[in-house]
Amino acid sequence: MDAVEVMPSTVTEAVLQAAGEAAEHLVDLDDVDAYLAARVEQVAALPYNDAKVAGRYAPITTLLGRLEARRQLLPLVAAYREAKALRDSLDFGDQARLAAELARQVPQAAVEERGRSRVVLLDEFQDTSHAQARHAARALR
Structure with a gap:
């Protein structure tokens, strides 16, 4: 080093x-x-x-x-x-990564999440990570 x-x-x-x-x-x-x-x-x-x-x-x-x-x-x-x-153990980054992987690997999870809420409001979008954005995009399909 x-x-x-x-x-x-x-x-x-x-x-x-x-x-x-x-x-x-x-x-x-x-x-x-x-x-x-x-x-x-x-x-x-x-x-x-x-x-x-x-x-x-x-x-x-x-x-x-x-x-x-x-x-x-x-x-x-x-x-x-x-x-x-x-x-x-998990930290925040791990949680975001795992959520994105789950959304990608288990399409039914996105279907169920879409059914839970009619509208989702996102505050502080500039703080959204790539993993969160991918997870959200999958949930909206």
């Missing part, structure tokens, strides 16, 4: 946030790693990353460090997921 240059409490927050976001966006950690690796490669290939001008473009170096740090946190995210599974 040589790219991680923050305090343990900040690492903990980052792991919890990454775990929640991956669950709520229904993405696999391997896909997250591949995405981050591609961004590292993309940024590293920028002409501004030339050693002759690196001092003038310190933000690129900073960005590369942050991307690498996020990649290095992914094994901790996986370990956190495993620890929750061993303890039969």
Whole structure:
């Protein structure tokens, strides 16, 4: 974890946030790693990353460090997921992911939910996760 240059409490927050976001966006950690690796490669290939001008473009170096740090946190995210599974524990992201999976895998669940209410009002839509939006879309079909 040589790219991680923050305090343990900040690492903990980052792991919890990454775990929640991956669950709520229904993405696999391997896909997250591949995405981050591609961004590292993309940024590293920028002409501004030339050693002759690196001092003038310190933000690129900073960005590369942050991307690498996020990649290095992914094994901790996986370990956190495993620890929750061993303890039969869920957090909010897990609940959102499981609800979306249930709606996808059990069409009857969406049918029954539609029958429970004529209208559903959603407040704070900007705070709706990808998993919640997919679950809602399935329920409305």
